[in-house]
Amino acid sequence: MTFTRNSRLALIAFHTLLWSIYLLLPYAVSSAASGYKIGVMPGLFFTLAGLIHLVIFYVNAYVMYPRWLNQRFWWLYLLASVGLIMLSFRLKYQLLTSLFPEVLQASNAEKFVFGPSVAFFFLSIIYRNILNQLHAQRQLARQQSEQLRAELMFLRSQISPHFLFNVLTNLISLARQKSDKLESSLLMLSDLMRYILYDVNGRKITLAQEIDYLRSYIDLQKLRFGSDVPVTSEIEIDPGAYTSHIEPMLLIPLVENAFKHGVNVLENPEIHMYLFVKNGRLVFHVKNRFDVKSINLINENQGIGLANLRARLDLLYKNSHTLLITNTNNWFDVTLILDLL
Structure with missing residues (x-):
């Protein structure tokens, strides 16, 4: 024994x-x-x-x-x-x-x-x-723990290539436009790569790190779309919550999904994000306008990001999370409620 x-x-x-x-x-x-x-x-x-x-x-x-x-x-x-x-x-x-x-x-x-x-x-x-x-x-x-660890590592390995694919697609768009924003975008991408390759390192991170990463991604998207896509983001967090730990890259799939489905096919896109953390509970609300013609595609194939997010939530926050997804009146609405461990 x-x-x-x-x-x-x-x-x-x-x-x-x-x-x-x-x-x-x-x-x-x-x-x-x-x-x-x-x-x-x-x-x-x-x-x-x-x-x-x-x-x-x-x-x-x-x-x-x-x-x-x-x-x-x-x-x-x-x-x-x-x-x-x-x-x-x-x-x-x-x-x-x-x-x-x-x-x-x-x-x-x-x-x-x-x-x-x-x-x-x-x-x-x-x-x-x-x-x-x-x-x-x-x-x-021990076997269950090893299985959980293997599944989690596999899911984490999916996130980085998926994220990089989306970001590089954005940079290609800027390059084709010969935009002067390309250099700034590359610098932001460098910071994000450093976060993915070194800061995360297969472990949980502080909420402050995840929020910095989230802000960098939003800024990168703003550089790409400029004033063409109104983006509202609001963050309100208890001061003591910044040192709470969270699974890395847990919030970004919701933002990626909003830009993926809420920008390219719309004449007047809008994206709104609200992050609140109070008394150990995190609420992240993301909503974006969508084209009603694409709603079936959104429902049937939400991509690697959201599917990966669901799997990681089930593994790490089995009984301490709620993920609500609705689409009404041309708005796609996602709310993640998470009890920070």
Whole structure:
């Protein structure tokens, strides 16, 4: 079974404490005048027998049971179990005849002397099964964690090429127009690339970083479209929320989608964005005008961005997010409500 170093040390300390209490019990509850007896058993015999029980417990729990209790060696486990218990009986009998012959004269002594060997053997079986169950649960949790990590890394790997494809398409448009905004756009793209390649690095980031990235993307789009596309953006955040952590590039697909579907086919496009964070809850609202003729395309194929966003939200914010998408009166409206973790 796999333990971390700290948990292994804690388990050893716990076992040591329990066995110490058990082995020293006669000296805590009895007196020297009675020979530290517990019932008919002298304290010294109780402790020596306890050491035999300790051997039974750990030999069965860590050697015999995990190695031999299977379809191939079950017969060996059965023989070893009987042999282990009989050996403990023999050792106890030798101790009694050599050092404590008076105990054998007591009525029902056999029950108290030899019965614990069987009891500790079955206790070790219970203990081993508990360990196996814990191991299976940890293995399952580890597999689920690795699967989640792999799915998340795959989804994150989709975001960057998708984003770059959209941005480069915008830059091509500026290049064709021989716009003097191209140089500024390239500098902004450089900053965004640095964010994607180095700042994110496969981990969650602060909300402040994500907002800076979002602003850079919006500014890049404004450079491309200028006054042709009215863009309204409003951000209102509790000061303490800037250090909250969030999945990187989680907000940008909503903005990308707005520019993708709300600009090219419209005579009078408009895009509005509102980001509010208060009491640990983030609300990001993006709305854009759309051409009613393209609504079927928007509904049926929302692109990699929104599909990727849904998948990441389900993985990382399963029960702590709401994604609302509506289209009414020529407005496409998306609202993301997220409880920051």
